[in-house]
Amino acid sequence: MHTRHFLLLKPIATLLLIFSAVSLTFASEINKSPNDVREYESITLANNLTVLLISDPNTDKAAVSMDISIGSAANPENRAGLAHFLEHMLFLGTTKYPDAGEYQAYIQSHGGSHNAFTALTNTNYFFDINASDLDPALDRFSQFFISPLFSEEYTDRERHAVNSEYSAKIRDDGRRIYAASQQAMNPDHPASRFAVGNLETLSNDTEGALRNELLSFYQTYYSANRMRLVILGKEPVKQLEAMAKAHFSTIENTNAPLFKITQPQYLKNNLPLEISITTLKDTRSLSMSFPTPSNHPYWQSKPLHLFSSLIGYEGEGSLLALLKDKGWATGLGASPGQDFDSESSFHVQISLTPAGLKHTDDIVSLFFSFVNDLKITGISEALYNEERLLSEQQFRFLAEQEPIHYVTQLTQSMQDYPEAHWLDAPYLLERYDTAIFNQFIQSIRPDNMVLSRQAQELDTDSTEYYYNSTYQIKPIAAQRITRWNQAGEEDNLHIRQLNPFVAEHVEIKPQPAQTTLQSTLKPMRIDTGKDGVSLWHLQDATFNVPKADFYFTLLSPLAREGAAATVGLSLYADMISDELNKSLYDAGMAGLSARIYSHQRGLSVRISGFDDKISVLSELIAKTLRSPQLSPSRFDRVLRDYQEQLKNAEKDKPYSQLFRVGSEILMHDSTLDELQQVAANYTLKQLSTLIERLYQSAELRVLSHGNLTAKEASKMTTSLLDQLETIHTANVAPQVNALSLTPGEIQQQTLNIEHNDSATILYLQGSDKSFQTRGAVALLSEILSAPFYTQLRTEQQLGYIVFATPMPLRQLPGLALVVQSPTASPEKIQNSMQDFLTSFSQQLSTLNDIQIDQFKSSVNARINAQERQLQERTNRFWQEIDQDETNFDSQQQLTKAINQLTRQDLIMNFGALLRRQMVLQSSGAGLIQEQTAKNQQNITVPVPEISPK
Template sequence: MKYLKSVAFFGVMLQLFACSYLPLGNQDSAVLKPASDQREYRYTELENGLKVVLISDAGADKAAASLDVNVGSRQDPSNYQGLAHFLEHMLFLGTEKYPEAGAYQAYITAHGGSHNAFTSFEHTNYFFDISADSLEPALDQFAQFFVAPLFNAEYVQREVNAVNSEYRARIRDDQRRELAVFKSQINPEHPFSKFSVGNLHTLHSNDEAALREQLLAFYRKNYSANIMTLTVIGRESLDELESIVLPKFAEVENHNRELAPIETPLFKAQDLPRWVNIQPVQNRRSLSVNFPVADAEEYWQSKPLNYIGNILGHEGPGSLLSLLKARGWADSLNAGQGFNYQGGALFGIDVALTESGLDHVDDILGLIYEGIAQLRDKGIDEWRFDEQAGLANQQFMFRAQPAAIHEVVQLSMALQKLPARELLRGPYLMNQYRPELLEDFLAMMTPENSFISLVAPDVDVSADIPRYQVEYGLRDISEPQLTAMASANTSGMTLPSKNEFVATNFSLKKAVGEKGPKQLTETPFEVWLNTDDVFDLPKGRVYLLLESDKAVTDAASRAKSDLWLKMVKDQLNELSYPAQLAGLNFDLSVGWRGVQISIGGFNEKQGELLRELLTALKDPEWQQARFDRLKAQRIRQFENARRQSPYKQVVAELPRMLKRVTPSLDNHEMATKSTDMAAVSEHAKTVMKGVRLRMLLDGNFDEADAVSLASVVTSVLPKSLSEGTSSQFITHLPIGKSVREITAEHDDTAVLMYLQSADTGMKARVAMGLTAQMLSADFYHQLRTEKQLGYVVNASVYPQREVAGLMFLIQSPVLDPASVQAEISAYLQQWLSSGMDEASFDKHKAGLLLRLAEQPENLWDAASRHWQDLLEGYPEFNSRELLVTALRDLSYTDWLALAKRDLAEQGQRAIVVYNAGKWPESLPQGAPSGEPNEFKSRLPAYQFD
């Protein structure tokens, strides 16, 4: 369902005493859960007011925890804006019990885990996951952040620099810029108008002592147990989890913090309607209409804004989007609640415009108002509510568990708003049809209550916000003008009809014989089947590969394949959208092997969707207007790729240097611009004439399903299939450094250093993986926390098939690229000389073994693993087992020799990709690579079938 997670503006995030805990009404099975959920739940409230949900998952390989504080930038003092965010940074830098800064991060990483935190308007959330056998020690360190953090003075300046680097890194991010304009237009007395990220100026970095005092006062006042919620998942029993978790968090102090709803209106009465023009960094055009509405949280059993957003954001026949596409004015549309807080919310409709649509913004706005009026007059129907409620209930009843780290974050935040009993079901529950409530909310969505923003190049502007270098202007518009727009021609626009894709058969298939995917012998092409017997859901995923080396032989063929698939997806959008609402989705993509189709969700009607998809793929509707719109959209994507943050651009450039069939950005763009619909049509026919088919059914399927779906394929596609397989080529780097410069429109420098192992195979991969795990936390701590090079600092493993590699990435506002490269190199040489003892090796090896041995966390993860193995040449589906075996056999002596060979300065096989930022004369060490295609053509390559 297309609810707006964020409309145009929002992308965008010590005196402690010990106290005993007293569980208030421990309730096993108090949390309502789907029948397929085999985990056990317990809700507990401690004596200090902290609410806790414990989840026992006996088979879990990963444990996880999240603590949510119902405090965020809303509570920032007006003269210390960004303080809540700054506190989030400072909290990780040592506690009384664990004073070493970076120790928590190092422990999590060494034991196969990850960690992070975020600050939003009303929430600050801290979370981690870790190997299941290491939960208690990690939780003990985690709990101390909320019991006795040090907030050492020595780190104040360093972390305020980190906050400033984070702000600067996204200074040209359009969502941040549009949010800044929005904040400048709302009621200045509303707390959302504050600058939530913070920088050197708003945090008064010139007075560290005063800043630290503000930090301590904020923590004492706001980090109170009674507004905290905690979720923990572990493999221990509920009783064991309770004995582990509760004593650690019973010491969190309760300051009895009370949070009242915000009564200050988001907009003053005279401020609306208002129209704002904004010039973006990227080549994008959007029209957004937002309505301040009442807080809908108390109506969580009716979900009025979900209902309204579902209908206005519908993409089926007769929808607002369908009408806009038919007129050539829009590429996409989203509708729903984009922002809510205690006391109010914002409901928005966001339209991605075509160039033609930019000339018809008044007409589009009128259609939006007419769509709302149509819903108000004719669309408040009980059967529509019942259909939405039924689909939501199906989603709940057959919910695929997300990864543990995502689950704990979602649940800890939900626990702030929902009764514990409804923690899982609450987000899906719609059991109270209240038409008067829908009428009330729709009555707030009027022209005179509109905040309109038009984002496009060359719009009229007359003001700017220096903090984000964004120019904007106000367009004079009166209530009568807006009302007059609502007389737009709405011919063809209708309310959604009954959804024909709603599943009704939820029976489960039983696996026969050995576990794991098996190739069937009675099908006309290669078909694999894995009948799931782990997750017990009436769902599955079908993968179908149309293998052809003609799909991506060069930039021209890749560009044509991209546009062909875009045509098919756009053509099918009206059909597939109701299927998506009913829990059935599909994807089309092109890769080095050819065209890949993926269908997932309830398995009952996958055959119908597959037939429609293949029919359209074989013989698309070649409409010139659609082709022109999609080609223009694709060209904008290339333009915008060059306007992303520097670190994103250098990361995107690396596979263009390594993968033989991946064209350079320039060549890909030129090929797209030079092709036409006739050429794309001919290309599609050429590819389809000689495809090799491979299919995997993974989930709630049996052999009869496999045979049936295979017959759907052969009834649509040609019977004469080609033989043979495609090959993938990965650049084989020589010793030395090859340097590639990209040009990003940003003052920050960004440097990516990729190191390729001299060997290929599983041993090389696990050796590089182990090296990455051993140094990643320390690399981050030394170069970000200690040296303050920038906000984006990362070291990670970067394998390409069996070609092992490491990637080091820094975006810096303070150093030129040559100096950043020198810092990376110096760190590596220092680490080689002092960070490679055998005890550390053994600890990290054990953690990586646990991580590699982790079982899939849900049905989709399992299917994805099987498909990747099949595509990469592991028909026994044992790639992880092979990695585990290689790692077990890897001795400290062997690993040390490999690490010294591949990381030592004189032995490095490196690619350095960089953006110079404001240091154009700075040149990193190494030989210029030239364009990616030229670079790849003069070097040998590893070949993989």
């Protein structure tokens, strides 16, 4: 049952006006979670802009999102990427704030972040900022929709940034697969068209032409009546309302009509069809897509989401469990696809083994065996009620999201759902209607299918234009359709049973009398009476949820013994996760998650969710850890997956690969090549030996946090030790320290990466681990990140991926400058970085105390960001336990150090950073080929002209 909150109560005196001739507008009730203490009110401005106001007096961050119900589907046929290009251009100056970098600089220097995205049917702009700085930020943000400049200078310049964004993903298999899949779609449907844009589609050969089309698109579609705005702030609703009216009322309302997509995504005469697509990474997958009636009118019964839950299930009797037993698959996902006005779709994706790729028709047959059973059996009311209960529990104890994510989600909900259900629509299951389910499941049939195979080696005969992906499209033979239509019953395949992990007791336990103030909450150590075992516990009802986190880790010197130990621990964690997958999936559906993973110092387990069954899951995991079923078939499958992950790491984005290599060097980790060599010949016997060695000498650290008492935490730890017997515990946690770079030397590493883009990371290392140095580096990062982006991205257009970021390694602070570029060589990038650092050094000496204090306020806001969910606080405690900072006051220490920094301290620490540098770089294949061709012709490679700002 949903609790309804009347969020705007009119005074009684006002109600008397009902009897007069005055026309009144009453705010609708908005259903919100009982765990949500914020106040909501919706208003419609005079220009017909719908606004949702959220007052949260306790928030440290304000956040805003504007959603426009227009996206890349509206691109003119001869201007692919125009909607996306417009999204970029809105950030580059307005009449009131003409400086192209002003908005970013303001947000960054006031503890905030910002971004935007262009989807097929909507475009969304969003930001967050320190709560006290909302009004000035709104003034800047609103101008995007009132008076953007669209200056000719940046119109021509920014299209290079869009091209860089396109180029950065040109070897991304996800983009390549989607681009090939588009070739099978109805060419009249907008989803079939290239949407990102590049220099070709956004050509600007005729001066002013591109800008004119940009203006036309903006004036046609960016109308107030098609916009939805959410403002979340600490101010009362009435004050937020005044801000909304002051800043957004002058957005023009052209009464733009709703943009509708009426064409089907696939032509019926073309179905069924099969498409084969080659991948760059060593992966194999099979997908099945089915056009269905529009799902949107049935959002209260959610038939496609229910099918996703049943078909995507991974427990006993599931399709994935059967495919794993046969050695054909490693993963399966089912979900609703695109949702348009006239139709929707249902999508199933299966990750295959090499054997599975040879049995795709058998896999499709098993899929339809399950679907045919579902058609006959239907969805029982008991299962539906369980799904409804799980959704109700999730909404009842809804965790507070980061404001920036929350407002972005809500603006999109405002486009899709009635006002009363803007908050709870995703969680509603109100109508058990077998007729609706039957109507939708009839669409999941072989003759209404797009069957897609993706792997490295497939027969293809065509090449997609923008991403160069090779593919083949062909009809599906009638005999295959007949076979799948007649797919019979399978003994080991059935609709899931009721979930044993559903929480039955969801009460907040009474707090102990000695509970301290929230600001000083920290775990206390409970004596376990055993060497090498430490238990930290905090009963915490701050978030008002009957949930807990129970984390434990096994730390062992074994983990630092090189590549063989790293490979073995990774395989051990993967083997346990695979063995427990059926149970973990049930637990996850019931709101109880578990993650088992290896790391530099050993192996860890994190269990989170409703505390009612948390001890059951902890015991099951511990028992499996100590007595795993080391079956050869499971080992072969897990090892093959791990080998593929290592191989595919060579296909990651260039800057991601540079970060990996930097970590290998600085953290003394095994290299990718070493891991690949060990994994190629790793045996089950080696794994068994490693597991036994792990338990011969290990340190156990446990953290219990949330709705668990100290007695329960102690009991769970005792049970954990019992399940892990025989384990020999001792204080043997290995120390992991970062490499200290030699002052005055620049360490350089060049990688040969197969990608068109070049990439460079300049890593600057702090001189020591003191809080003063850590604070200084954090503050310097805060000061330089916005101008670095503006200078190298906006002004010099070196690439789409340009950023500066803190890069701490354990407690050693550092800073990384990152650029990935389709046009600039590593040498040019490095020169630009060094030029920036030189100019920044000069700017640093001119900062006044007021400016420095503003940056201090900004970085302190990030360090002390409000913890909105139990797990956020747990993760902070867990990190401090890992780093032996068990006073749990590192935030306070760092804040204190930052507040004491002077300009001279910053100058000194910046100089120290410049003395410890490491450069990681790769040359883009496209740049190398272009350079070679130019050299053969004795022509110098031209550098694009950059107009002065």
